[in-house]
Amino acid sequence: MTSEFRLTVRENLAKAEVRANFYRAMDGLMTRRLDQFPDKVELERLRTQSMAIRANALSKLPELLEQLEANLTRNGIQVHWAETTDQANQIVLGIMQQHNAQSIIKGKSMVSEEMGLNHFLEALGIEALESDLGEFIIQLDHEAPSHIIMPAIHKNRVQIAKLFHEKFPDIPYTEDVDELTQLARRILRDKFYAAPVGLSGVNFMVAETGTLCLVENEGNGRMSTTAPPVHIAVTGIEKVVESLSDVPPLLSILTRSATGQPITTYVNMISSPRKPGEKDGPEEVHLVLLDNGRSNIYSDPELLATLRCIRCGACINHCPVYVRIGGHSYGTVYPGPIGSILEPQKAGLDVHGELTQASTLCGACSEVCPVRIPIPSILNRLRYDGVRKDAANTNTVGSGKRRTLSEAATWKTWAWAATHPALYHTGSKLATRFKGMLPTNLGAWTSVRTAPKLAESTLHERLKALGVDHE
Amino acid sequence: MSNTTASRTNILARLREPQRPECGFDERDYLSRFDWDRAERVRRFTERMVAVRAEVHQATADTWLDVVKQVCAAKGLKNLLVSPETERGKQIHAQAEHFPALKTYDRPIEGWKEELFYGVDAAFTSTFGGIAETGTLILMPDAEEPRLMSLVPPVHIAVLEVDKLYTTFAEAVQEQGWVKTGMPSNALLVSGPSKSADIEQTLAYGVHGPKELVVILV
Numbered sequence A: 001m002t003s004e005f006r007l008t009v010r011e012n013l014a015k016a017e018v019r020a021n022f023y024r025a026m027d028g029l030m031t032r033r034l035d036q037f038p039d040k041v042e043l044e045r046l047r048t049q050s051m052a053i054r055a056n057a058l059s060k061l062p063e064l065l066e067q068l069e070a071n072l073t074r075n076g077i078q079v080h081w082a083e084t085t086d087q088a089n090q091i092v093l094g095i096m097q098q099h100n101a102q103s104i105i106k107g108k109s110m111v112s113e114e115m116g117l118n119h120f121l122e123a124l125g126i127e128a129l130e131s132d133l134g135e136f137i138i139q140l141d142h143e144a145p146s147h148i149i150m151p152a153i154h155k156n157r158v159q160i161a162k163l164f165h166e167k168f169p170d171i172p173y174t175e176d177v178d179e180l181t182q183l184a185r186r187i188l189r190d191k192f193y194a195a196p197v198g199l200s201g202v203n204f205m206v207a208e209t210g211t212l213c214l215v216e217n218e219g220n221g222r223m224s225t226t227a228p229p230v231h232i233a234v235t236g237i238e239k240v241v242e243s244l245s246d247v248p249p250l251l252s253i254l255t256r257s258a259t260g261q262p263i264t265t266y267v268n269m270i271s272s273p274r275k276p277g278e279k280d281g282p283e284e285v286h287l288v289l290l291d292n293g294r295s296n297i298y299s300d301p302e303l304l305a306t307l308r309c310i311r312c313g314a315c316i317n318h319c320p321v322y323v324r325i326g327g328h329s330y331g332t333v334y335p336g337p338i339g340s341i342l343e344p345q346k347a348g349l350d351v352h353g354e355l356t357q358a359s360t361l362c363g364a365c366s367e368v369c370p371v372r373i374p375i376p377s378i379l380n381r382l383r384y385d386g387v388r389k390d391a392a393n394t395n396t397v398g399s400g401k402r403r404t405l406s407e408a409a410t411w412k413t414w415a416w417a418a419t420h421p422a423l424y425h426t427g428s429k430l431a432t433r434f435k436g437m438l439p440t441n442l443g444a445w446t447s448v449r450t451a452p453k454l455a456e457s458t459l460h461e462r463l464k465a466l467g468v469d470h471e
Numbered sequence B: 001m002s003n004t005t006a007s008r009t010n011i012l013a014r015l016r017e018p019q020r021p022e023c024g025f026d027e028r029d030y031l032s033r034f035d036w037d038r039a040e041r042v043r044r045f046t047e048r049m050v051a052v053r054a055e056v057h058q059a060t061a062d063t064w065l066d067v068v069k070q071v072c073a074a075k076g077l078k079n080l081l082v083s084p085e086t087e088r089g090k091q092i093h094a095q096a097e098h099f100p101a102l103k104t105y106d107r108p109i110e111g112w113k114e115e116l117f118y119g120v121d122a123a124f125t126s127t128f129g130g131i132a133e134t135g136t137l138i139l140m141p142d143a144e145e146p147r148l149m150s151l152v153p154p155v156h157i158a159v160l161e162v163d164k165l166y167t168t169f170a171e172a173v174q175e176q177g178w179v180k181t182g183m184p185s186n187a188l189l190v191s192g193p194s195k196s197a198d199i200e201q202t203l204a205y206g207v208h209g210p211k212e213l214v215v216i217l218v
């Protein structure tokens, strides 16, 4: 019964170099975040405010999306709706075909990863080039991102230097980070210069003004959305906020939680294509709004909180499971705690339900989450949905599909014993008396731990001896 | 692409289905406020900018032009892209002989993309305002100072009038009335030169945008 997930985890746990890369990076990110919030009272207030901003937007989601669409359209931005990733890919392709575009340059976008856009386009012979430095690196190595903010965090500079040397043999070998970066700049500048279409994600959409906000440090987002004649933005339907005044607090908590920066180098607010008289900017701007299971999550009052996420990655940086198994073990687009609640809900508990077990429920994630998503409670809920008998009573995809007869029978027996005191007492008493006969080898559990030992007498007996009346 | 209308209808219908409790979210309106006077705003702004490796120069209405000249000379710039129409741009163009070769963004990008991408050393722009808390310039590019000026050349020199230096982003949005006046095609917050930490969390500057940002406070 060794699942693919477990196999990958085992494989990745054995990669000492990769584990060291993760440890170093996550340590740094945690420290830097902490430095940004010296005042704990203020931090809690900001988290509550950010939660309220996102909860407010979700409470009016359909209305805000309509308002957003109306304002964007008035501003000259074309809005497209996609229920599935396949539809979203087709929309992007359609726009490219209208312009006879054979290539596209991409700023960083996790939703495009979710769509599998690169593979989709490459299969049609269209080049989709990543321009975020981290994404550029992993694309060279045909890898997926291992972190939503720092996609190449699993690699160290020596690995990257070797990769560059292998892919660009004409350029002298260097391990210098500045030189590697300048090399990428030169290569990508030519691409930006020639690209017929640019693609980007979106961090926040403002319904009130019809504005798309993009947050970044490198300028790949600004380049992709400004230099090519056509800009396509892809994002999830949940990313909308009601007012422009919602942006400053969310922006501030996003960058501080994510990378420990008071603000990123660039905040790019796009409200329209090039207007008459303006000399640059894309002639056409498109927004693709992707559902892909989000409206289903929306239908459950408890699971809805998942959609508050602003993709800061703080839960990932603080997760003791993630730091050990690494981002690739999850086998999903979004790794870590957010991935473990989001991916099973999107793909179904039958597909990624096992990820809900990839947690000790330590609560580090929900303690740092800037929008107070109760990740452990949601994990618990999804574990329950996975094995519940009345699967029809929940909308979660794949409910009840993880229910096994043996597990159900075990818990049934346990429940029966625990609700029959006489039986329970005799049982536990017998166990303490014959503890020498209990096995010391308990499979995987004892491979790295000693088996638990039972006490000489039961708790009930000891309390009675102490004169405690527990009834 | 034709079924995007159907998708729209379906998505909105699904979102309308669940019961949505009417709830107030009063906590939304919380505003961090700082009581910083002008000197403190300048101090904070400068501290933040320098921390991300931007250059900050103090100047006055009489000296700023000289500061720009000195910066150009110190960096050995061969040319400078500057609008001939903005208030400060006119003054620079009036003294063209004291500056590196002046270039102007006088056509749509399609007419001179190659030159802009590969032949311009630096651009000079005005700013719409600044933010002290985060060390940020607010730019609202327009026909005179288009979007790519602050992005493509390796050096960006900007003048910020201290009168327009606000405490926080929220305050700037409010005081400058962004919602009322309507958003421009593109509004930007720029807080330092372009950078990346994607390789081993080591900061490298000048990834896609300018390697150097010079701010002149007037």
Ligand code: SF4
Binding pocket: A308, A309, A310, A311, A312, A313, A314, A315, A316, A338, A365, A368, A369, A370, A371, A372, A373
């Ligand atoms: S769940 Fe919370 S902590 Fe995790 S990425 Fe989303 S907003 Fe950040």
